[in-house]
Amino acid sequence: MELRRIVTFTRIPDTGERVKVSGLLAVPVGARGTLPLLSWQHGTILSFDQVPSNLLRLKDENYELRDNVDSIETLFNIQRFAGNGYAVVAADYVGKGPYRNGRSEAYAVKGATVQCCLDILTAGLHELRTLSLRQSNLFLNGWSQGALNTQWLKQELQRRGIKVRATATQSPFNDLAESFHYWTNPTAYIPASETSYPMPPAWITPCLIVLLGSYRRYYGLTDLFKTAVKPHIKPSRRNTGPITASRARSRRAFRPPAISWSKASSIASPTRPTAHCCAALVAMVRRTGSTIPRSDFTTGWPMRRCIPGWCGPQSPPAGISPRASRSMAQAIAARSCRASMAKRPF
Structure with a gap:
């Protein structure tokens, strides 16, 4: 895979501020023409730099992945999707990543979150065009906080008339x-x-x-x-x-x-x-x-069977638990990313 950091500006609707934000774009090496695009929204992180775009650290072949430092769940999505012909774009979010500049994050703040994800998605599409690539279908995926963000993003895309082929969320806290x-x-x-x-x-x-x-x-x-x-x-x-x-x-x-x-x-x-x-x-x-209105839930889990705000017993992607996915992501995705880096620079 080829990994690129996306850098753009977003405007926070609630304050009117214009801030610099970052994200990640991952595309299969050698891809041509059109390819499906996945917008991935990562889950809660309690550090400022455990974000998707910092997976560019993998350009160092001696770098060792760490679960409490790197965005392993993003790496898992890259392996599963970019490894199968998708382009993957992922926002670091407002107040996270290398351009945070001391700003606090906008955790569960709808307007700032949705606008950031939209702007990173737009910047990712522009970056695809610089690689002579075009998007075919658009897919959304998110985990935990990212699952809530994914459903907010889906609402806004629908409001704008932008077609989303399919949406998947895991362990969302839909009812805040x-x-x-x-x-x-x-x-x-x-x-x-x-x-x-x-x-x-x-x-x-x-x-x-x-x-x-x-x-x-x-x-x-x-x-x-x-x-x-x-x-x-x-x-x-x-x-x-x-x-x-x-x-x-x-x-x-x-x-x-x-x-x-x-x-x-x-x-x-x-x-x-x-x-x-x-x-x-x-x-x-x-x-x-x-x-999120119950009519818009994308998980298929009735609220009475869901534990609000609990990110444990609900189904992870493809039926694989987060713990199991970590070793898989590290063993497979890191190897495939590093192999592709030898062929194409960042």
């Missing part, structure tokens, strides 16, 4: 309002008669912090953290200011703020937002039309 309630207060959300619902995994807490920051930054909800962080928790002088190399080695420099769901659960559950904060999130979701 329900997901927020489940994430923040699972013991109250899960019916007492249900024994099969798992509790949210530990990484949901940093996701909530990212979500709060995103809605504060892009929707102007300036009081979100005031309503979420316990009043008696105040910033310490030793944890303010830039994080230097010596401070980065201290675990205290990365300690997340203490969050509570209610007075009754402040001690038992110190990592859940307050009801007022959750209500503000839900109100913004409804105002922006961010929840």
